[in-house]
Amino acid sequence: MRKSLACPTCGGMQEFRPLDDAEKAAVREILEIRYVHDYWRCDVAGCLRFQRWDKQRDGGLLPEVFRKRAAAAE
Numbered sequence: 001m002r003k004s005l006a007c008p009t010c011g012g013m014q015e016f017r018p019l020d021d022a023e024k025a026a027v028r029e030i031l032e033i034r035y036v037h038d039y040w041r042c043d044v045a046g047c048l049r050f051q052r053w054d055k056q057r058d059g060g061l062l063p064e065v066f067r068k069r070a071a072a073a074e
Contacts, residue, residue: 006056007042009049016040019050026062 007014019041027036027050042049048067051059
C-alpha cells in the first residue's frame with residue numbers, strides 16, 4: 001500500500017509507504033511516542049523522510065543507517 005504525499009526533502013509529490021518494524025522503532029525513539037502507525041516513509045531511493053500521512057509537518061528524518069540498509073537491499 002502506498003500514498004502520494006508531498007515530501008519536503010525530495011520536493012513535490014512522492015510515493016510514501018508504511019514504516020517497517022525497524023523504522024517504527026526508530027521513529028518511536030526519535031519522537032518519544034508509542035503510537036507510530038500513522039507515520040509513513042518516502043519511498044524515493046536514499047530519502048530518509050518520515051511523516052504522518054495527514055500532517056506533513058509532523059515528521060522528521062530517519063537515522064543514516066536506514067539509507068545504508070536500503071542501498072544494501074537493492
